[in-house]
Amino acid sequence: MRILTKAAAASLLAVALPASAQQLSIATGGTGGVYYPIGGGFAEMINNHIEGAQATAEVTGASVENMGLIMRGDADMALALADTVYQAYNGSGDFEGRQIENTRALASVYPNAVQLVTLADSDVESLSDLEGKRVSVGAPGSGTELNARALLEANGMSYDDFDPQRLNFNETADAIRDGDIDAGFWSVGPPTSSIMNLATTRDIRIIGLSDEEVANAREEVEVFAPYQLQEGLYEGMDEAVQTIGIPNVLVVNADMDEDLAYQLTQLLFENTDELIAVHPAANDTTVEFTMESTPVPLHPGAIRYFEEIDADIPDHLRP
Template structure:
Protein backbone atom coordinates (compact mmCIF):
# COMPACT_ATOMS: atom_id res chain seq x y z
CA UNK A 1 0.00 0.00 0.00
CA UNK A 2 2.83 2.37 0.86
CA UNK A 3 4.47 1.73 -2.54
CA UNK A 4 1.20 2.38 -4.38
CA UNK A 5 0.62 5.56 -2.38
CA UNK A 6 4.13 6.79 -3.13
CA UNK A 7 3.71 6.06 -6.83
CA UNK A 8 0.44 7.98 -6.91
CA UNK A 9 2.07 10.91 -5.09
CA UNK A 10 4.97 11.00 -7.56
CA UNK A 11 2.57 10.80 -10.49
CA UNK A 12 0.53 13.67 -9.13
CA UNK A 13 3.65 15.72 -8.55
CA UNK A 14 4.85 15.22 -12.10
CA UNK A 15 1.55 16.34 -13.60
CA UNK A 16 1.44 19.68 -11.76
CA UNK A 17 2.32 22.41 -14.34
CA UNK A 18 5.47 24.35 -13.61
CA UNK A 19 5.04 27.94 -12.44
CA UNK A 20 5.88 30.29 -15.31
CA UNK A 21 9.19 32.04 -14.70
CA UNK A 22 8.99 35.78 -14.30
CA UNK A 23 10.54 37.55 -17.30
CA UNK A 24 12.55 40.58 -16.25
CA UNK A 25 12.84 43.26 -18.93
CA UNK A 26 15.68 45.78 -19.14
CA UNK A 27 14.87 49.38 -20.12
CA UNK A 28 17.89 51.39 -21.34
CA UNK A 29 17.53 55.04 -20.30
CA UNK A 30 20.28 57.63 -19.71
CA UNK A 31 21.94 59.37 -16.76
CA UNK A 32 20.17 59.91 -13.46
CA UNK A 33 20.16 63.70 -13.96
CA UNK A 34 17.90 63.58 -17.02
CA UNK A 35 14.31 62.57 -17.78
CA UNK A 36 14.94 59.17 -19.40
CA UNK A 37 15.74 57.53 -16.08
CA UNK A 38 12.59 58.53 -14.15
CA UNK A 39 10.41 57.91 -17.21
CA UNK A 40 12.03 54.49 -17.68
CA UNK A 41 11.60 53.75 -14.00
CA UNK A 42 7.93 54.66 -14.19
CA UNK A 43 7.43 52.45 -17.22
CA UNK A 44 9.21 49.60 -15.41
CA UNK A 45 6.75 49.91 -12.52
CA UNK A 46 3.80 49.89 -14.92
CA UNK A 47 5.06 46.75 -16.67
CA UNK A 48 5.56 44.96 -13.35
CA UNK A 49 2.11 45.91 -12.09
CA UNK A 50 0.04 45.42 -15.24
CA UNK A 51 1.68 42.79 -17.48
CA UNK A 52 1.34 39.34 -15.98
CA UNK A 53 4.53 37.31 -15.74
CA UNK A 54 6.79 40.31 -16.36
CA UNK A 55 8.86 42.73 -14.35
CA UNK A 56 11.22 45.45 -15.56
CA UNK A 57 14.10 47.60 -14.40
CA UNK A 58 15.44 50.92 -15.69
CA UNK A 59 19.17 50.82 -16.49
CA UNK A 60 21.51 53.84 -16.40
CA UNK A 61 23.29 54.22 -19.77
CA UNK A 62 25.09 56.78 -21.93
CA UNK A 63 21.70 57.47 -23.55
CA UNK A 64 20.55 57.57 -27.18
CA UNK A 65 23.50 56.40 -29.31
CA UNK A 66 24.57 53.72 -26.84
CA UNK A 67 20.96 52.61 -26.45
CA UNK A 68 20.65 51.80 -30.14
CA UNK A 69 23.57 49.38 -29.81
CA UNK A 70 21.94 47.78 -26.77
CA UNK A 71 18.72 47.24 -28.72
CA UNK A 72 20.58 45.86 -31.76
CA UNK A 73 22.50 43.35 -29.60
CA UNK A 74 19.33 42.63 -27.57
CA UNK A 75 21.25 43.50 -24.41
CA UNK A 76 18.25 45.67 -23.50
CA UNK A 77 14.61 44.87 -24.23
CA UNK A 78 13.44 48.48 -24.50
CA UNK A 79 15.30 51.76 -24.91
CA UNK A 80 14.47 55.45 -25.02
CA UNK A 81 16.34 57.52 -27.60
CA UNK A 82 16.13 60.80 -29.45
CA UNK A 83 14.26 60.69 -32.75
CA UNK A 84 17.24 61.89 -34.80
CA UNK A 85 19.46 59.17 -33.32
CA UNK A 86 16.77 56.54 -33.93
CA UNK A 87 16.32 57.75 -37.52
CA UNK A 88 20.07 57.65 -38.20
CA UNK A 89 20.39 54.20 -36.64
CA UNK A 90 17.53 52.73 -38.68
CA UNK A 91 18.81 54.22 -41.96
CA UNK A 92 22.55 53.80 -41.28
CA UNK A 93 23.36 57.50 -41.65
CA UNK A 94 25.17 60.12 -39.56
CA UNK A 95 26.68 58.58 -36.42
CA UNK A 96 25.60 55.14 -37.71
CA UNK A 97 27.29 55.28 -41.12
CA UNK A 98 28.40 51.71 -41.82
CA UNK A 99 26.65 50.23 -38.77
CA UNK A 100 22.95 50.33 -39.59
CA UNK A 101 20.57 49.17 -36.83
CA UNK A 102 17.89 47.92 -39.21
CA UNK A 103 16.23 45.76 -36.54
CA UNK A 104 15.14 48.69 -34.32
CA UNK A 105 11.37 49.31 -34.16
CA UNK A 106 9.27 51.91 -32.37
CA UNK A 107 6.61 51.46 -29.72
CA UNK A 108 5.71 55.14 -29.30
CA UNK A 109 7.05 58.68 -29.11
CA UNK A 110 6.96 59.67 -25.45
CA UNK A 111 7.60 63.43 -25.23
CA UNK A 112 9.71 66.12 -26.92
CA UNK A 113 13.20 67.05 -25.81
CA UNK A 114 14.38 70.63 -25.94
CA UNK A 115 17.97 71.65 -26.68
CA UNK A 116 18.84 73.77 -23.64
CA UNK A 117 22.07 75.77 -23.68
CA UNK A 118 22.94 76.98 -20.20
CA UNK A 119 25.54 79.41 -18.94
CA UNK A 120 25.86 81.58 -15.84
CA UNK A 121 24.75 85.18 -15.73
CA UNK A 122 27.70 87.49 -16.32
CA UNK A 123 29.57 84.94 -18.46
CA UNK A 124 29.41 87.20 -21.52
CA UNK A 125 27.82 84.38 -23.52
CA UNK A 126 24.63 85.58 -25.18
CA UNK A 127 24.65 83.71 -28.50
CA UNK A 128 26.05 80.64 -30.23
CA UNK A 129 28.87 82.73 -31.67
CA UNK A 130 29.90 83.71 -28.13
CA UNK A 131 30.77 80.06 -27.41
CA UNK A 132 33.92 80.44 -29.50
CA UNK A 133 37.00 80.30 -27.32
CA UNK A 134 35.02 78.99 -24.32
CA UNK A 135 34.88 75.69 -22.45
CA UNK A 136 31.67 73.93 -23.45
CA UNK A 137 30.11 70.60 -22.46
CA UNK A 138 28.32 69.02 -25.43
CA UNK A 139 26.87 66.07 -23.49
CA UNK A 140 28.01 62.60 -22.50
CA UNK A 141 29.89 60.45 -25.05
CA UNK A 142 27.40 58.41 -27.05
CA UNK A 143 24.47 60.62 -26.09
CA UNK A 144 21.74 62.18 -28.20
CA UNK A 145 22.63 65.50 -26.58
CA UNK A 146 25.97 65.52 -28.37
CA UNK A 147 24.30 64.60 -31.68
CA UNK A 148 21.91 67.53 -31.25
CA UNK A 149 24.58 69.93 -30.03
CA UNK A 150 26.80 69.24 -33.04
CA UNK A 151 23.86 69.71 -35.44
CA UNK A 152 22.82 73.03 -33.87
CA UNK A 153 26.39 74.34 -33.78
CA UNK A 154 27.64 73.23 -37.17
CA UNK A 155 24.48 74.34 -38.99
CA UNK A 156 25.17 77.80 -37.58
CA UNK A 157 28.86 78.04 -38.41
CA UNK A 158 30.37 76.93 -35.08
CA UNK A 159 32.61 73.85 -35.04
CA UNK A 160 34.26 71.87 -32.26
CA UNK A 161 37.55 73.49 -33.31
CA UNK A 162 36.17 76.84 -32.13
CA UNK A 163 35.99 75.97 -28.43
CA UNK A 164 37.32 73.57 -25.78
CA UNK A 165 35.09 70.50 -25.93
CA UNK A 166 34.03 68.74 -22.74
CA UNK A 167 31.89 65.58 -22.89
CA UNK A 168 30.03 65.47 -19.59
CA UNK A 169 26.71 63.96 -18.57
CA UNK A 170 23.91 66.17 -17.21
CA UNK A 171 24.92 66.08 -13.55
CA UNK A 172 28.60 66.55 -14.40
CA UNK A 173 27.77 69.51 -16.65
CA UNK A 174 25.74 71.17 -13.90
CA UNK A 175 28.53 70.61 -11.36
CA UNK A 176 31.17 71.96 -13.75
CA UNK A 177 29.13 75.11 -14.38
CA UNK A 178 28.55 75.54 -10.66
CA UNK A 179 32.31 75.24 -10.01
CA UNK A 180 33.31 77.48 -12.98
CA UNK A 181 35.14 74.58 -14.62
CA UNK A 182 33.24 75.19 -17.89
CA UNK A 183 31.52 78.24 -19.37
CA UNK A 184 28.42 76.67 -20.95
CA UNK A 185 26.71 73.34 -21.39
CA UNK A 186 24.19 71.61 -23.65
CA UNK A 187 21.25 69.56 -22.48
CA UNK A 188 18.87 67.81 -24.87
CA UNK A 189 16.17 66.67 -22.49
CA UNK A 190 12.55 67.16 -21.56
CA UNK A 191 12.16 70.39 -19.59
CA UNK A 192 12.33 71.01 -16.74
CA UNK A 193 15.19 68.69 -15.84
CA UNK A 194 16.45 68.02 -12.34
CA UNK A 195 20.12 68.86 -12.93
CA UNK A 196 19.33 72.36 -14.28
CA UNK A 197 16.74 72.91 -11.53
CA UNK A 198 19.40 72.09 -8.94
CA UNK A 199 21.99 74.36 -10.61
CA UNK A 200 19.50 77.25 -10.73
CA UNK A 201 18.95 76.94 -6.98
CA UNK A 202 22.61 77.66 -6.28
CA UNK A 203 23.78 79.88 -9.15
CA UNK A 204 22.21 82.55 -11.37
CA UNK A 205 21.77 80.83 -14.71
CA UNK A 206 21.02 82.07 -18.21
CA UNK A 207 19.56 80.07 -21.09
CA UNK A 208 20.63 81.05 -24.60
CA UNK A 209 17.82 81.86 -27.01
CA UNK A 210 18.34 80.92 -30.65
CA UNK A 211 17.42 83.44 -33.32
CA UNK A 212 14.77 82.63 -35.91
CA UNK A 213 17.52 82.11 -38.48
CA UNK A 214 19.48 79.79 -36.16
CA UNK A 215 16.36 77.69 -35.56
CA UNK A 216 15.76 77.50 -39.32
CA UNK A 217 19.38 76.48 -39.97
CA UNK A 218 19.17 73.75 -37.33
CA UNK A 219 15.94 72.43 -38.83
CA UNK A 220 17.67 72.26 -42.19
CA UNK A 221 20.35 70.04 -40.66
CA UNK A 222 17.98 67.65 -38.86
CA UNK A 223 14.62 66.66 -40.30
CA UNK A 224 13.23 65.80 -36.84
CA UNK A 225 13.94 69.24 -35.33
CA UNK A 226 10.97 71.55 -34.70
CA UNK A 227 10.74 75.05 -33.18
CA UNK A 228 10.33 74.94 -29.40
CA UNK A 229 10.02 77.68 -26.78
CA UNK A 230 11.20 77.24 -23.21
CA UNK A 231 8.73 79.12 -21.03
CA UNK A 232 9.72 82.01 -18.78
CA UNK A 233 10.18 80.94 -15.16
CA UNK A 234 10.84 77.35 -16.19
CA UNK A 235 13.92 77.60 -13.96
CA UNK A 236 14.59 79.96 -11.07
CA UNK A 237 15.86 83.31 -12.38
CA UNK A 238 14.74 82.65 -15.95
CA UNK A 239 12.77 85.84 -16.54
CA UNK A 240 12.12 85.52 -20.29
CA UNK A 241 11.29 82.65 -22.66
CA UNK A 242 14.09 81.12 -24.74
CA UNK A 243 13.67 79.92 -28.33
CA UNK A 244 15.30 76.64 -29.31
CA UNK A 245 14.55 73.40 -31.14
CA UNK A 246 12.72 70.31 -29.91
CA UNK A 247 13.13 66.62 -30.77
CA UNK A 248 10.80 63.71 -29.95
CA UNK A 249 11.97 60.89 -27.69
CA UNK A 250 11.11 57.43 -28.96
CA UNK A 251 10.52 54.21 -27.03
CA UNK A 252 12.17 51.46 -29.09
CA UNK A 253 12.54 47.68 -29.11
CA UNK A 254 14.17 45.05 -31.29
CA UNK A 255 12.04 43.68 -34.13
CA UNK A 256 12.50 40.23 -32.56
CA UNK A 257 10.36 41.12 -29.53
CA UNK A 258 7.27 38.88 -29.46
CA UNK A 259 4.24 40.63 -30.95
CA UNK A 260 2.06 39.98 -27.91
CA UNK A 261 4.59 41.53 -25.52
CA UNK A 262 5.00 44.65 -27.70
CA UNK A 263 1.20 44.92 -27.85
CA UNK A 264 0.86 44.65 -24.07
CA UNK A 265 3.57 47.27 -23.46
CA UNK A 266 1.90 49.71 -25.87
CA UNK A 267 -1.51 49.09 -24.31
CA UNK A 268 -0.22 49.64 -20.76
CA UNK A 269 1.71 52.76 -21.79
CA UNK A 270 -1.38 54.55 -23.05
CA UNK A 271 -4.12 53.09 -20.89
CA UNK A 272 -2.15 53.67 -17.67
CA UNK A 273 -0.38 56.86 -18.77
CA UNK A 274 -1.64 58.81 -15.74
CA UNK A 275 0.71 56.68 -13.63
CA UNK A 276 3.63 57.87 -15.75
CA UNK A 277 2.48 61.50 -15.57
CA UNK A 278 2.45 61.28 -11.79
CA UNK A 279 6.18 60.48 -11.93
CA UNK A 280 7.29 63.19 -14.39
CA UNK A 281 5.41 66.01 -16.16
CA UNK A 282 7.18 65.25 -19.46
CA UNK A 283 4.68 62.41 -19.86
CA UNK A 284 1.90 64.97 -20.32
CA UNK A 285 2.89 64.78 -24.00
CA UNK A 286 2.62 60.96 -24.10
CA UNK A 287 -0.39 60.63 -26.38
CA UNK A 288 -1.36 58.50 -29.35
CA UNK A 289 -1.58 61.66 -31.46
CA UNK A 290 1.97 62.69 -30.59
CA UNK A 291 3.23 59.20 -31.46
CA UNK A 292 1.49 59.17 -34.81
CA UNK A 293 2.82 62.60 -35.74
CA UNK A 294 6.37 62.38 -34.38
CA UNK A 295 7.74 58.83 -34.68
CA UNK A 296 10.42 58.67 -37.41
CA UNK A 297 10.72 54.89 -38.03
CA UNK A 298 8.32 51.94 -38.51
CA UNK A 299 6.40 50.64 -35.52
CA UNK A 300 6.70 47.11 -34.13
CA UNK A 301 3.77 44.95 -35.36
CA UNK A 302 2.58 44.56 -31.77
CA UNK A 303 2.39 48.32 -31.33
CA UNK A 304 0.58 48.69 -34.66
CA UNK A 305 -1.94 46.13 -33.49
CA UNK A 306 -2.82 48.33 -30.52
CA UNK A 307 -3.06 51.51 -32.60
CA UNK A 308 -5.30 49.73 -35.11
CA UNK A 309 -7.44 48.37 -32.30
CA UNK A 310 -8.21 51.86 -30.98
CA UNK A 311 -8.82 53.28 -34.46
CA UNK A 312 -5.78 55.58 -34.65
CA UNK A 313 -4.90 57.13 -38.01
CA UNK A 314 -1.55 55.48 -38.76
CA UNK A 315 0.75 57.19 -41.29
CA UNK A 316 2.19 54.94 -43.99
CA UNK A 317 5.74 55.68 -42.81
CA UNK A 318 5.04 53.81 -39.55
CA UNK A 319 4.32 50.56 -41.39
CA UNK A 320 7.05 48.39 -42.85
Protein backbone atom coordinates in the same frame (compact mmCIF):
# COMPACT_ATOMS: atom_id res chain seq x y z
CA MET B 1 -10.67 57.37 -31.89
CA ARG B 2 -12.02 54.58 -29.66
CA ILE B 3 -10.82 54.55 -26.04
CA LEU B 4 -11.00 51.28 -24.14
CA THR B 5 -12.74 51.17 -20.78
CA LYS B 6 -10.59 50.48 -17.73
CA ALA B 7 -12.25 47.10 -17.35
CA ALA B 8 -11.45 46.21 -20.96
CA ALA B 9 -7.90 47.43 -20.54
CA ALA B 10 -7.41 45.36 -17.40
CA SER B 11 -8.78 42.33 -19.17
CA LEU B 12 -6.42 42.75 -22.10
CA LEU B 13 -3.42 43.33 -19.84
CA ALA B 14 -4.10 40.01 -18.14
CA VAL B 15 -2.87 38.06 -21.18
CA ALA B 16 0.00 35.82 -20.12
CA LEU B 17 3.46 36.78 -21.31
CA PRO B 18 5.85 34.30 -22.89
CA ALA B 19 8.34 33.01 -20.35
CA SER B 20 11.26 34.57 -22.24
CA ALA B 21 9.77 38.04 -21.79
CA GLN B 22 9.33 37.98 -18.01
CA GLN B 23 12.59 39.84 -17.22
CA LEU B 24 12.65 43.14 -19.10
CA SER B 25 15.34 45.82 -19.17
CA ILE B 26 14.78 49.43 -20.20
CA ALA B 27 17.89 51.33 -21.33
CA THR B 28 17.58 54.95 -20.20
CA GLY B 29 20.36 57.52 -19.56
CA GLY B 30 22.09 59.24 -16.67
CA THR B 31 20.31 59.87 -13.37
CA GLY B 32 20.35 63.64 -13.92
CA GLY B 33 18.15 63.53 -17.01
CA VAL B 34 14.56 62.56 -17.82
CA TYR B 35 15.15 59.15 -19.40
CA TYR B 36 15.93 57.52 -16.07
CA PRO B 37 12.79 58.63 -14.18
CA ILE B 38 10.59 58.01 -17.24
CA GLY B 39 12.13 54.55 -17.74
CA GLY B 40 11.88 53.82 -14.03
CA GLY B 41 8.26 54.93 -13.96
CA PHE B 42 7.40 52.70 -16.92
CA ALA B 43 9.25 49.78 -15.32
CA GLU B 44 7.11 50.22 -12.21
CA MET B 45 3.96 50.31 -14.35
CA ILE B 46 5.00 47.04 -16.00
CA ASN B 47 5.66 45.44 -12.62
CA ASN B 48 2.29 46.59 -11.29
CA HIS B 49 0.11 45.84 -14.29
CA ILE B 50 1.55 43.02 -16.42
CA GLU B 51 1.32 39.73 -14.60
CA GLY B 52 4.57 37.75 -14.51
CA ALA B 53 6.74 40.58 -15.85
CA GLN B 54 9.55 42.27 -13.96
CA ALA B 55 11.16 45.32 -15.54
CA THR B 56 14.22 47.33 -14.53
CA ALA B 57 15.46 50.73 -15.72
CA GLU B 58 19.18 50.66 -16.53
CA VAL B 59 21.51 53.68 -16.30
CA THR B 60 23.34 54.12 -19.64
CA GLY B 61 25.13 56.70 -21.78
CA ALA B 62 21.74 57.41 -23.43
CA SER B 63 20.66 57.49 -27.07
CA VAL B 64 23.60 56.26 -29.13
CA GLU B 65 24.61 53.59 -26.63
CA ASN B 66 20.98 52.55 -26.25
CA MET B 67 20.59 51.84 -29.97
CA GLY B 68 23.56 49.49 -29.80
CA LEU B 69 21.98 47.71 -26.83
CA ILE B 70 18.78 47.20 -28.81
CA MET B 71 20.67 45.96 -31.88
CA ARG B 72 22.59 43.38 -29.82
CA GLY B 73 19.56 42.32 -27.80
CA ASP B 74 21.19 43.52 -24.56
CA ALA B 75 18.13 45.64 -23.71
CA ASP B 76 14.46 44.90 -24.35
CA MET B 77 13.40 48.56 -24.62
CA ALA B 78 15.29 51.82 -24.90
CA LEU B 79 14.62 55.53 -24.93
CA ALA B 80 16.47 57.44 -27.65
CA LEU B 81 16.28 60.73 -29.49
CA ALA B 82 14.45 60.65 -32.81
CA ASP B 83 17.46 61.80 -34.82
CA THR B 84 19.62 59.08 -33.27
CA VAL B 85 16.92 56.48 -33.96
CA TYR B 86 16.56 57.72 -37.54
CA GLN B 87 20.32 57.60 -38.16
CA ALA B 88 20.61 54.12 -36.65
CA TYR B 89 17.74 52.76 -38.74
CA ASN B 90 19.13 54.26 -41.96
CA GLY B 91 22.84 53.73 -41.26
CA SER B 92 23.67 57.42 -41.55
CA GLY B 93 25.57 59.95 -39.41
CA ASP B 94 27.26 58.29 -36.43
CA PHE B 95 25.82 54.94 -37.61
CA GLU B 96 27.33 54.96 -41.08
CA GLY B 97 28.39 51.41 -41.86
CA ARG B 98 26.43 49.90 -38.95
CA GLN B 99 22.78 50.18 -39.91
CA ILE B 100 20.32 48.90 -37.28
CA GLU B 101 17.46 47.76 -39.52
CA ASN B 102 15.83 45.74 -36.73
CA THR B 103 14.80 48.96 -34.93
CA ARG B 104 11.06 49.27 -34.24
CA ALA B 105 9.13 51.81 -32.18
CA LEU B 106 6.38 51.45 -29.62
CA ALA B 107 5.77 55.18 -29.18
CA SER B 108 7.17 58.69 -29.18
CA VAL B 109 7.01 59.59 -25.51
CA TYR B 110 7.84 63.32 -25.20
CA PRO B 111 9.97 65.98 -26.91
CA ASN B 112 13.46 66.95 -25.78
CA ALA B 113 14.51 70.58 -25.80
CA VAL B 114 18.07 71.62 -26.56
CA GLN B 115 18.98 73.82 -23.59
CA LEU B 116 22.21 75.83 -23.63
CA VAL B 117 22.92 76.99 -20.07
CA THR B 118 25.43 79.47 -18.67
CA LEU B 119 25.71 81.60 -15.52
CA ALA B 120 23.70 84.82 -15.46
CA ASP B 121 26.82 86.99 -15.30
CA SER B 122 28.54 85.17 -18.18
CA ASP B 123 29.45 87.00 -21.39
CA VAL B 124 27.96 84.10 -23.38
CA GLU B 125 24.72 85.52 -24.76
CA SER B 126 24.39 83.71 -28.09
CA LEU B 127 25.54 80.59 -29.91
CA SER B 128 28.42 82.46 -31.56
CA ASP B 129 29.68 83.63 -28.15
CA LEU B 130 30.80 80.04 -27.43
CA GLU B 131 33.90 80.72 -29.52
CA GLY B 132 37.02 80.25 -27.43
CA LYS B 133 35.03 79.02 -24.39
CA ARG B 134 34.98 75.76 -22.44
CA VAL B 135 31.69 74.09 -23.33
CA SER B 136 30.12 70.76 -22.34
CA VAL B 137 28.57 69.08 -25.36
CA GLY B 138 27.10 66.11 -23.45
CA ALA B 139 28.28 62.65 -22.50
CA PRO B 140 30.13 60.60 -25.15
CA GLY B 141 27.62 58.67 -27.26
CA SER B 142 24.66 60.70 -26.01
CA GLY B 143 21.86 62.26 -28.04
CA THR B 144 22.83 65.59 -26.48
CA GLU B 145 26.19 65.48 -28.23
CA LEU B 146 24.57 64.57 -31.56
CA ASN B 147 22.11 67.45 -31.23
CA ALA B 148 24.73 69.96 -30.10
CA ARG B 149 27.05 69.07 -32.95
CA ALA B 150 24.26 69.24 -35.55
CA LEU B 151 23.05 72.60 -34.22
CA LEU B 152 26.57 74.03 -34.24
CA GLU B 153 27.50 72.73 -37.68
CA ALA B 154 24.24 73.97 -39.17
CA ASN B 155 25.22 77.42 -37.94
CA GLY B 156 28.78 77.43 -39.18
CA MET B 157 30.53 76.31 -35.98
CA SER B 158 32.48 73.21 -34.96
CA TYR B 159 34.38 71.81 -31.99
CA ASP B 160 37.46 73.58 -33.38
CA ASP B 161 35.89 76.89 -32.33
CA PHE B 162 35.88 76.11 -28.59
CA ASP B 163 37.17 73.66 -25.99
CA PRO B 164 34.61 70.81 -25.95
CA GLN B 165 34.04 68.87 -22.73
CA ARG B 166 32.10 65.59 -22.87
CA LEU B 167 30.24 65.59 -19.56
CA ASN B 168 26.96 64.04 -18.47
CA PHE B 169 24.13 66.22 -17.14
CA ASN B 170 25.14 66.22 -13.48
CA GLU B 171 28.81 66.76 -14.34
CA THR B 172 27.86 69.65 -16.65
CA ALA B 173 25.80 71.33 -13.92
CA ASP B 174 28.61 70.91 -11.37
CA ALA B 175 31.22 72.28 -13.80
CA ILE B 176 29.11 75.36 -14.59
CA ARG B 177 28.47 75.96 -10.89
CA ASP B 178 32.16 75.65 -10.03
CA GLY B 179 33.34 77.82 -12.94
CA ASP B 180 35.21 74.95 -14.63
CA ILE B 181 33.30 75.49 -17.89
CA ASP B 182 31.54 78.49 -19.42
CA ALA B 183 28.39 76.83 -20.76
CA GLY B 184 26.80 73.45 -21.35
CA PHE B 185 24.30 71.75 -23.61
CA TRP B 186 21.40 69.62 -22.44
CA SER B 187 19.05 67.81 -24.83
CA VAL B 188 16.39 66.61 -22.47
CA GLY B 189 12.72 66.94 -21.58
CA PRO B 190 12.23 70.14 -19.60
CA PRO B 191 12.32 70.77 -16.73
CA THR B 192 15.29 68.57 -15.85
CA SER B 193 16.55 68.03 -12.31
CA SER B 194 20.21 68.84 -12.94
CA ILE B 195 19.40 72.31 -14.32
CA MET B 196 16.82 72.87 -11.58
CA ASN B 197 19.41 72.03 -8.92
CA LEU B 198 21.97 74.31 -10.56
CA ALA B 199 19.46 77.17 -10.63
CA THR B 200 18.90 76.89 -6.87
CA THR B 201 22.61 77.44 -6.13
CA ARG B 202 23.67 79.86 -8.90
CA ASP B 203 21.87 82.42 -11.08
CA ILE B 204 21.67 80.94 -14.57
CA ARG B 205 20.68 82.05 -18.05
CA ILE B 206 19.29 79.92 -20.88
CA ILE B 207 20.73 81.00 -24.24
CA GLY B 208 18.01 81.43 -26.86
CA LEU B 209 18.30 80.66 -30.57
CA SER B 210 17.41 83.14 -33.29
CA ASP B 211 14.84 82.36 -35.98
CA GLU B 212 17.71 81.95 -38.44
CA GLU B 213 19.60 79.54 -36.16
CA VAL B 214 16.44 77.45 -35.71
CA ALA B 215 15.82 77.42 -39.47
CA ASN B 216 19.42 76.39 -40.17
CA ALA B 217 19.15 73.54 -37.65
CA ARG B 218 15.89 72.29 -39.15
CA GLU B 219 17.48 72.25 -42.59
CA GLU B 220 20.26 70.06 -41.18
CA VAL B 221 18.09 67.64 -39.16
CA GLU B 222 14.57 66.73 -40.30
CA VAL B 223 13.30 65.86 -36.83
CA PHE B 224 14.19 69.25 -35.28
CA ALA B 225 11.23 71.54 -34.57
CA PRO B 226 10.88 75.01 -32.99
CA TYR B 227 10.28 74.80 -29.23
CA GLN B 228 9.60 77.42 -26.55
CA LEU B 229 10.98 77.01 -23.03
CA GLN B 230 8.30 78.64 -20.92
CA GLU B 231 8.85 81.55 -18.55
CA GLY B 232 9.47 80.35 -15.00
CA LEU B 233 10.61 76.89 -16.10
CA TYR B 234 13.71 77.31 -13.92
CA GLU B 235 14.32 79.59 -10.95
CA GLY B 236 15.16 83.09 -12.15
CA MET B 237 13.97 82.47 -15.72
CA ASP B 238 11.77 85.52 -16.27
CA GLU B 239 10.97 85.16 -19.96
CA ALA B 240 10.34 82.43 -22.55
CA VAL B 241 13.34 81.24 -24.58
CA GLN B 242 13.26 79.92 -28.13
CA THR B 243 15.15 76.72 -28.91
CA ILE B 244 14.62 73.47 -30.83
CA GLY B 245 12.88 70.26 -29.80
CA ILE B 246 13.40 66.63 -30.75
CA PRO B 247 11.02 63.71 -30.03
CA ASN B 248 12.11 60.87 -27.74
CA VAL B 249 11.21 57.42 -28.97
CA LEU B 250 10.61 54.19 -27.05
CA VAL B 251 12.29 51.59 -29.26
CA VAL B 252 12.52 47.81 -29.25
CA ASN B 253 14.05 45.09 -31.39
CA ALA B 254 11.90 43.85 -34.27
CA ASP B 255 12.22 40.35 -32.75
CA MET B 256 10.22 41.30 -29.64
CA ASP B 257 7.21 39.04 -29.13
CA GLU B 258 4.15 40.65 -30.75
CA ASP B 259 1.86 40.07 -27.77
CA LEU B 260 4.39 41.64 -25.43
CA ALA B 261 4.82 44.69 -27.69
CA TYR B 262 1.02 45.02 -27.80
CA GLN B 263 0.70 44.90 -24.03
CA LEU B 264 3.52 47.39 -23.46
CA THR B 265 2.02 49.86 -25.92
CA GLN B 266 -1.43 49.49 -24.41
CA LEU B 267 -0.04 49.91 -20.90
CA LEU B 268 1.75 53.13 -21.85
CA PHE B 269 -1.30 54.80 -23.39
CA GLU B 270 -4.00 53.44 -21.08
CA ASN B 271 -2.12 54.45 -17.91
CA THR B 272 -0.32 57.62 -18.96
CA ASP B 273 -1.45 59.40 -15.79
CA GLU B 274 0.89 57.15 -13.78
CA LEU B 275 3.85 58.26 -15.90
CA ILE B 276 2.86 61.93 -15.63
CA ALA B 277 2.94 61.54 -11.85
CA VAL B 278 6.60 60.49 -12.20
CA HIS B 279 7.61 63.32 -14.56
CA PRO B 280 5.58 66.09 -16.24
CA ALA B 281 7.31 65.45 -19.59
CA ALA B 282 4.85 62.55 -20.01
CA ASN B 283 2.05 65.06 -20.57
CA ASP B 284 3.12 64.82 -24.22
CA THR B 285 2.72 61.01 -24.29
CA THR B 286 -0.25 60.85 -26.66
CA VAL B 287 -1.21 58.71 -29.63
CA GLU B 288 -1.28 61.86 -31.77
CA PHE B 289 2.32 62.75 -30.83
CA THR B 290 3.44 59.22 -31.73
CA MET B 291 1.79 59.38 -35.15
CA GLU B 292 3.22 62.83 -35.90
CA SER B 293 6.75 62.36 -34.55
CA THR B 294 7.98 58.75 -34.79
CA PRO B 295 10.82 58.47 -37.34
CA VAL B 296 10.94 54.66 -37.83
CA PRO B 297 8.35 51.90 -38.34
CA LEU B 298 6.22 50.74 -35.43
CA HIS B 299 6.43 47.20 -34.07
CA PRO B 300 3.54 45.01 -35.32
CA GLY B 301 2.34 44.61 -31.71
CA ALA B 302 2.11 48.40 -31.35
CA ILE B 303 0.31 48.64 -34.69
CA ARG B 304 -2.26 46.10 -33.45
CA TYR B 305 -3.01 48.32 -30.44
CA PHE B 306 -3.25 51.50 -32.51
CA GLU B 307 -5.56 49.77 -34.99
CA GLU B 308 -7.82 48.63 -32.15
CA ILE B 309 -8.30 52.24 -30.99
CA ASP B 310 -8.80 53.40 -34.60
CA ALA B 311 -5.71 55.57 -34.71
CA ASP B 312 -4.76 57.00 -38.10
CA ILE B 313 -1.40 55.29 -38.73
CA PRO B 314 0.77 56.89 -41.45
CA ASP B 315 2.05 54.48 -44.10
CA HIS B 316 5.70 55.15 -43.22
CA LEU B 317 5.11 53.76 -39.70
CA ARG B 318 4.08 50.34 -41.04
CA PRO B 319 7.06 47.95 -41.53
